[in-house]
Amino acid sequence: MQLNFTVEDDVFRAAAREWLLASVPAAPPPHDGPAARAYALAWLARCHAGGWSGISWPSEYGGRGLSPERLIIWYEEYVRARAPSVLDCTFVALNHAGPTLIACGSTEQKAFHLPKILTGQVIWCQGFSEPGAGSDLASLATTGLVEGDHLVVNGQKIWSSFADVADYQELLIRTAPGFRRHQGLSWVICDMRSPGITVRPIENLAGATHFAEVFYDNVRIPLSNVVGDLHDGWRVAMNTLSFERKTAAVGLQLDLSVKVEDLIALAMPAPGSAMAERLATLRAEAASLRAMTYRTLLREPATASDGSLVRLCFAELAQRVHRATMDVLGAEALIASQATHDYLESYSETIAGGTAEIQRNIIAERILGLPRVKAA
Template sequence: MTDADYGVSLSLRDRAFRDEVRAFLDSALTADTPTQTRTRGEKTRLERMRWWQTRLHEARLAAISWPTEFGGRSATPVQQLIFNAEMAAARAPEPINRSAINQLGPTIIQWGTDEQRAHYLPRILSAEDVWCQGFSEPDAGSDLASLKTRATIDGDHLVITGQKVWTSKAQYADRIYLLVRTDTRAEPRDGISYVLADLATPGIEVRPVRQITGASEFNEVFLDEARVPLSNVLGPLHGGWRVAKSTLGYERVGQSRTHRIERRLDILVGMAKQPNALTEKAFADEYVSDQMVRFAAQVEALRQIAAQATAAGVRGMSPGPEASLAKLLTSELDQAMANFGLDLSGPAGVLEAGSPGAAKNGNVAQSYLLMRAATFGAGTSEIQRNVIAERLLGLPRDP
């Protein structure tokens, strides 16, 4: 990649950082490493992700945007853009603790006590603790303020009872960060606390949820009088709504990072260059070439928007409403590209892995089904449009 590929001018320091990242990827991503071995099975995949995060951590590349004193590199927005682009170009896997690195870690840095930072942050970076998020409930998805999971104070502990759902990675995580209602008399947003809990705590049960893909990436989490130390509250007691808003902002920035969508574009380009279900002319077909140019333009625009949204997190600030714009565009583009992959594949695109003739070994069908959730994970498109309308455009709230 050249400077022009990043869309920004690189300083000597930026080029040195880029060269360091490239050298690391060249040495780490070899044909005989676990990260490049094509294996199936959840256990092997998790081992690869944990191994990869260990390599990133050893190279001080696991969380480059974190402040140096907490194990990061105080990277600039441009350096974060370089890192994302180089990871995408190398098709490097994601670390197992991606959500904790991108969401929980910055929240702990912003809101945690010195003791909480000293304890949790190194364990996030090393993947000694793998985390999941416990925000959504059966009747509290986008409207998190209506959550019903309750926590009563008993001495120096909280006693938590309730249910969470759509909890990604809970089946193999060690810990969970969750929202609970600690003051039932307060206004909905004023009686919530943000709690860090060990999933091995008695009274916590994880039940996988089977998805349309056949996999179980999501889970239900049941809490039945689970006792968690009061010292595990992150931020002020009853003041967890403001802490959660920080996490959600970081989450939307993380959702908008473009390495995954750039990979999808590369795959689509390869498919469109060949005779396909839409045309025998491949790129010479006007409709196919027009669609691919539109996708390429949208990915480039998204890269620029995502870089701006990332900048706040890099500076140690909560991302603003720009994160909602980046998340909205990412999820809808992700979904549109998955749909077009199905169009290019034709009937073979709907065949799952293991079926004779399945397009891309079933990955086209898998991607299409996964992307059904893109427009409501991390906040629905409707919620993002409301945030953009009210906080960016200054439009009045819905009555």
């Protein structure tokens, strides 16, 4: 996909490149815990001070309101500079909670939360998935019953990223238990310091603990923390997921091209060798993903299921890239390193954000028009 940038775009690119060159931290980010929180907040505060925080947020809410073309330029330069991964502790706040509050929140909610997010003062986590409601989100069972001017929440969430270091949570609960499926849900702002909340970190294959289980035992949440209307949480949640599946992961998707080029430089494969052919294929696949990412950002009107195409392509390609890195490193891969950590982390790519199987179902039903899969 060929993009034609203007002279003004080139000036913007030069400014972004200059700032990133001078500002990207030399030390790599910690993987989890309070150290990861401190690092991510410090980086976001630095971005805000330089005028690069909330780049896709509307300017009236403190962002830069960048066009899709400028967003592409920013992330191209961001990954080129090897800046910290966008998938850090601030990801949920910047790419889920903040945009959802902008789209659906009250004036008071926006005024209180948006500045704290943009300036690197708070961490948010997500409370959507449950042990019995992951890919089938509408079957969630955590309840929030109205008592006076509060909701009393009981239940459990799982796979809540950064819950152990979060200040707030975007929490989806069933506030009208008599209703089924998509009806009777509410999207609420949960203060993670509230009495009755227990957080249990989950250690993954890489040894990191950025996922957690969260338990709620009669947790009281003010009704003023409901985003949108009470019992209208499914609509609000679909807004949240639309941000995740369209613009939130652009940096991650473009970063794969950088990783492939770094891998080619590391491997220095002999021309015509099997490894040269394998790396050339990965380079072509990364270019294809980059084109899909650009199309998703630029296509108007947007197609609701574009995000599933990009998400599936990214997840499976990321796993192939990290596996190739292990093969290039050979015995060195047995030594604990960032590459080994990234390889083990990549196993979650086809689970997080909707499993590969769910993404294929969405593509089959909503894009290709195939019959809906019947439950066994």
